[in-house]
Amino acid sequence: MVACSDYRWRTALDTFCRVGLGMATWDALLVPGGVYLVSYPASLPRNYRVGSRMLEFLLEQHRPRRLVLVAHEGCARYRAGLRLPPGHSLAARQQQDVGKVARWAAERYPGLAVEGYYAAGDPASGGTFTPVTALMPAAAAEVTAAPEPRVAPAPAIPEPADQTSLPPAEPPS
Ligand SMILES: [Zn+2]
Secondary structure, eight states: EEOOOOOGGGGHHHHHHISSOOOSOOOOOTTTTGGGTTTTTTTTTHHHHHHHHHHHHHHHHHOOOOEEEEEETHHHHHHOOOOOOOOOOHHHHHHHHHHHHHHHHHHSTTTOOOEEEESSGGGGOOOOEEEEOTTOOOOOHHHHHHHHOOOOOOOOOOOOTTSSSSSOOOOOO
C-alpha cells in the first residue's frame, strides 16, 4: 500500500485494507502525500528517484500480487505542493496521480494488480474510499483483448516547485 502518512487516516486505512479489501498483511509506504512522491519525475526528480527506488524495492523483495494506492481529501502535502489555478480540483489532480502511478507500476510489473482509491469524509468514522478510475491501467484480460484505451491528456497545471533547490547564488559584494 502507498498512502499518506497523515495520522488522522491511519486507523481508517488499516480497517479499509483488512475489512474492505480483505488483506491480511501488507507492506506500507506511508509518506506525506502518498503517490505525490513518485508523481513528478520532471519537476521533483529527487523525490521521484527516492520514492521509485523505495517502491521498486518493496515490490521486488516481497513480490506482492496487488498494489493499493490511496489518496485522501484535504491532503496537506498536495495543498502545500500544488498551487492550482481557479477551477482546477485538487481531488481530481490527486486521482490523476494515483492513476499515473498505477500505470507506472503496472507497466514495470506485469501481473501486479494495481488498485487506486480516494478517501474522503471523516477519517474518525472510517471515511469513504472510492475507487479511482482516471488513468488507471486496464485489467490484464482487457489489455490482451483490446488496444490501449485512449486517455484524454491532463489539463496543463503547474507542477510543484522543488523546494529543496538551493537558493540563487549571492551576487559578489
Ligand atoms: Zn495527506
